Amino acid sequence: MPDALALLKTRRSVKPDQLSGPPPTADEIDTMLTIAARVPDHGRLVPWRFILFEGDHREEAGAAIASAYAAKYPDATGDQLYFETQRLARAPLVIGVVCSAQPGQKIPEWEQQLSGAAVAMNLLHAATALGYAASWLTEWYAYDRQVMRAYGLEDHERFIGFVHVGRHDGTPEDRPRPALADIVTRFEA
Structure with missing residues (x-):
């Protein structure tokens, strides 16, 4: 196991589309989900699910994504609909992270949503x-109510995103990261 830092x-x-199989085993998936669920959860509300x-x-x-796409774009071509059908087939495993924030609780909804984002990370x-x-994506269908209903989300639920998991040969290319001097300030009274 790699050094944590x-x-x-x-x-x-x-x-x-750069991820390949084989997918994680059932034990590995359980390990990932167990680790994912170890996040701050004020009030122990568990305001997320997978x-x-x-x-x-x-x-x-x-097919549910393609159906929603066809409803939005009735002139969609067969190629476009096929592309939409393949959205969740690009990686060997996709894990939808659902926010189940509970309004009216002592813990603000915003904190519950942040707990769900921590789950995805x-x-x-x-x-x-x-x-x-892996890759965490929130493409258009993450916000589409027709897709949400097809996947069993309740009216108060929404997608935090879809985490695509697979194997990748080589080292992924890094992107430029912000310099700390550009993003850090120190409060001085």
């Missing part, structure tokens, strides 16, 4: 620690 310093997102898209079910789930770190590459 080295892993945190070098984690990179990899585009879903949906796994695996195997042939990825394309079946993609932990999921990326867990995948990397297990030797996989």
Whole structure:
């Protein structure tokens, strides 16, 4: 297992179409989800959950995306609809992270949403620690109510994003990172 600081310093997102199989095993998925769920959760509300898209079910789930796309764009071509059908088939495993924030609680909804975002980030770190590459995406269908209903989301739920997990040959190219001097200030009274 890589050194924790080295892993945190070098984690990179990899585009879903650059990920290949084999997918994580059931035990590895359980490990990733267990690690993902170890986040601050004020009030112990567990305001998030997971949906796994695996195997042939990825394309079946993609049919819901294509259907929503066709409803938005009635003139969509067959190629465009096929592309939409493949959205969740680009990586061997896709994990939908769902925000189930509970309004009216002592803990503000915003904090509950942030807890869900921490879940997605932990999921990326867990995948990397297990030797996989991953990418957290929120493409148009993450915000589409028709797609949300097709995947069983309740009216108060929404997607935090989809984490695509697979194997990647080589070292992913890094992007420029901000200089600390540009993003850090120190409060002085």
